[in-house]
Amino acid sequence: MISDHTEQKQESQKTGPVRRNGLRFDWQEALGLLGIYVILIVALSILSPYFLSVNNFLNILVAISVIGIMSVATTMVIVSGGIDLSIGSVVAIAGVIVSSLSLAVPMPLAILAALGIGIVVGCLNGLAVTRFNINPLIATLGMLSIVRGFAFVLSGGLTRDIFDEGFGFLGRGYLLGIPFQVIVMAILFLLAAWVMRQTTFGRSIYAIGGNAQAARLAGLPVRRLQMTVYILSGLSAAIGGVFLASQLSAGAPAAATGIELSVIAAVILGGSSLNGGKGTIWGTLLGVLILGTLNNGLTLLNVSSYYQDVARGVVLLLAVGLDQLRLRLIRRP
């Protein structure tokens, strides 16, 4: 066969980064984020005497665990080229269901029912996107409203307390000195990172997010994969809802309003692209950690929570903006 050496030469100038695409934790890709995180920690350590301690770090982990648990599946949704705005409402309805059913049925059954609702909502989202070709932003925006509405209907608009000793363990218990929900979050992150890197399911998600049409023509079951991803998203939101209800010892229909935006912000901060096909679980973890640490630090510094919102927005814009700049410098032909 013929060698076309001229092509080779040109390509070396195109300086395309060897994208591992989640194959391996790409240090170069994550360096910017890691840098931001280190700077944040150093700055907060200097500014606040209370910041740098094991206890405070555990506080941060507890505070981010609900968002963290949800962000894992949200990363999959976003990498697949979709988006799920309904997860905040699912958190609320899961809590409402646990609190309503806990008086009538055994607690495990109530929890299962809550998780089931998450799966149902995920199914509906998936059907809307794959069968009715509704844009995922619109489909899940509609579902956000519907599910939140049902949360109020089911609860009569009331926050209901949960009286169950065992249930409190989920959100407030410790295992070997580590908060239980932090352990759950850690396991989910490890599992998801492995799934996204090593399994055909994970790689297929990258493929359909990168180019759904090409993936379909290569014989991937695109609709089934999208369906699965939305179901996982609904399920993980329901898990988050159960943990939140346990933390609060109550099911509140107004809980977690707007949490979907915090989750998506963390995922995007972690380097996922809203266009799909790009993003890593470890990047998302860094994104969640950065936003959580920022909140914690600003609270320690007695910054008003209004300004905390401002700071979160600024960090998100700065991080993503800097990342774009960096990519442009690397990609420069």
Added chain:
Amino acid sequence: MAENDLRTTHAPPEDVASTPPLLSMRGIRKSFSGVEVLHGVDLTLYSGEVLALLGENGAGKSTLIKILNGDYTRDAGEIFLAGNPVSLKSPRDAERLGIRVIYQELNYAPDLSVAENVLLGHLPHRRGPLGRFMVDWSEAFRRAERILASLNAHVDLRQPLRQLSVGKQQTVEIAKALSGQARILVMDEPTAALTPHEVTLLFETIARLRAQGVAIIYISHRLDEVERIAQRITVLRDGNVVGTVPISEVKRRDIVRMMIGRDLPTIDPRRHAVQGATALEVSHLSRPGAFTDVSFTLREGEIIGLFGLLGAGHAELIRAIFADEPATSGEIKIYGQAVHASSPRAVKRLRVGFVPEDRKVDGLILDMSVAENITLANWRNLSHYGVLQRRQERSRALHWMEHLSIRTTRGIQQEVRTLSGGNQQKTILARWLEHGTRLLLLCEPTRGVDIGARADIYATLEELREQGMALLLVSSDMDEILLMSDRVLVFARGRLVAEFDSSRANQELLLSAAAGGDA
């Protein structure tokens, strides 16, 4: 460049002999991240000529054009326009000086009217204090009409551009360039998406532009087109000018040698190879609006070429066989088995592969690695309970990269986006070979692929045929169809109108059959 001393000439074409050059680029150098890609390139262009700029992918053509268009700034060298030195710092500078580039991807506002597109950025406004906020529509239509008339184009000025054929859209793009008083027009692969008839119209337009004194730099991989319309050629290789010669003084062989620095091996497909069992049987296949009552049989070890003008139904047919958009009636049998597949996934299971027309849109996951793109259709066999066996994946990818000579600079983990067109196309081919395909459907397998890689692809297809694969080939390149196919089926208006033994067919026969349905 001693070997080309005799050829390298800056003599203008005869008909504009004594005039000074309109454009002269001298000693242009450009480096990216410390690597020089243009090593002092000279280019001269005279009013009223078509200069073909030739070279393989990566030879430096697009870099040179981007410098001319002000997208990149040159590191060294001078550019003279009508004898005056000019600095080109941005595309706006280039536009002001009358230099316009028409890129492969047309660049327009599809929902605006033809007239607005022609005048995009130059819409005339009314007079008076607030006049400059108001479009002078009657003047706008007058101007657009005048420009389109000068191109002899008959287009409804009020129609949204989206509704025009690709060929007409391209005419509008040219008109747009002329509305900015272009003196130099650069066309990058302008015929890639055109039907043969539209190509003829485009060439008439080019002739008209020449007569008006516009100078054209014409970039194309298709040497037959270049021979038809260019007066001179400038050949680049590895960032150097290999030579500039009048087209009348060279043969196609010489041009190819200048481009790739050696002779191409001749492909001599072994006609009438032993053909085996029936691989594909299509009977009375129809889909309203696309194709009607099509029947034919394809055997193992055979290549059938499907030819037709744009919209003749052959491209839709091949997609229907892969169940991308399934047919509504009729029957498809693959290796004797009737297929009622509703998705590409189901057809793929029957060991059928599909190389789509637009590899970037329908073929590749551009952000993924070469290795993953090669193994994409075969993950099932490379995984164990859903876990990818990375070592196996790696060795399969390496096997195909070597076998099809896919060139990368960073190995199998390189993003497929950064590969040249030819290597990308080979990657898709490798995907289906890895899948174990025995019936391969190909759409325009060498579009936008340079000559060297094209020869590789032809050799591979020929080899597959000899190994008993059945191949169905859609191509708008008649040379390709005639070279590769055993039989050619010609389509017009959704119907199969003619069948030729390719040893007895020629371009005229194909074209007249393809045009016949329009009469």
